[in-house]
Amino acid sequence: MTRILIVEDETDIADVLRDYLRREGHQTDHVADGREALRHMLETPPDLTLLDVMLPGLDGLSVLQQARVHTQHPVIMLTARTEEVDRLLGLAHGADDYVCKPFSPREVVARVAAVLRRTRAPQEVAAAAHGMELDESCWHASLGGQPLNLTRREFSLLRVLARQPGRIFSRARLLELAYEDDVDVTERAIDSHVKNLRRKLSQAAPEHEWIRSVYGVGFSFEPPPAPAAPRG
Missing domain, CATH: 1.10.10.10 (Winged helix-like DNA-binding domain superfamily/Winged helix DNA-binding domain)
Known part of the structure; x- marks a missing residue:
């Protein structure tokens, strides 16, 4: 079973994503703090991380930058910041995809499936x-x-x-x-x-x-x- 780590400090959004992902057969974990997210990503890397940019403790871009030194598992950024420079910055730090809020949870699930197919192919x-x-x-x-x-x-x-x-x-x-x-x-x-x-x-x-x-x-x-x- 694929394990997805949801890093999101807005509980309502995290709950919706968790429900949709579980319907597709994924196992999910949820954390709401950047430092806790980094610890999870390094100690028990999931199959994929959904990572919000605006987080308490440590922002998502910093989490991604530090995590990429040690783990290459796929990461999809979630953010309300829609400026092109922010999206490009996330990709430059090693994000596999980027979804801007507000988003459809079905879109996120589809992006997860696409990224997993791409990154799992030998x-x-x-x-x-x-x-x-x-x-x-x-x-x-x-x-x-x-x-x-x-x-x-x-x-x-x-x-x-x-x-x-x-x-x-x-x-x-x-x-x-x-x-x-x-x-x-x-x-x-x-x-x-x-x-x-x-x-x-x-x-x-x-x-x-x-x-x-x-x-x-x-x-x-x-x-x-x-x-x-x-x-x-």
Whole structure:
């Protein structure tokens, strides 16, 4: 059973979310304080956290930033702050999705299902579904059977991006995940590696833009849409 942590200081909202999520078969826990939420996320990471931004004790963005040092479980931000900069800030800190209040609880449940599907897919399965193969044993990558001839650093970056298609990673986050032990790589170098990856991916599949830039935030891996099912 999937365990969802609801971090929300408004009891009425938390109760509604808990009821809807339980109807879908999820187990839920609820905390209303930022520091308590951080403790839960680190000591007993749930399958997914619904995290409000405005919290007592420690705000949601600070909770997310500190939690991301130790856990990569999916997080959906909930907030009444609708300015684009706030949404982008949450994504830059590692949020998987962002829902603005007031929201329909059905929408939140649908977002939870979508994020869980995306983040639970094994890297190899997600990549292979789009004709991409990543072999970590020899740092070999191919697309549609065509070798990409990546450097080790380019491979490391593609591996992180392809693991969670659609998720936006900041440069700082990519630096942590792809080059944790590589002190020679800087945030500025990320742009260079992305440029090289795009060029090599384009040579193998020129009809699609595989890596999307999100201005002011970072990059995401965008596989091509699935072909429409034939009618009749």
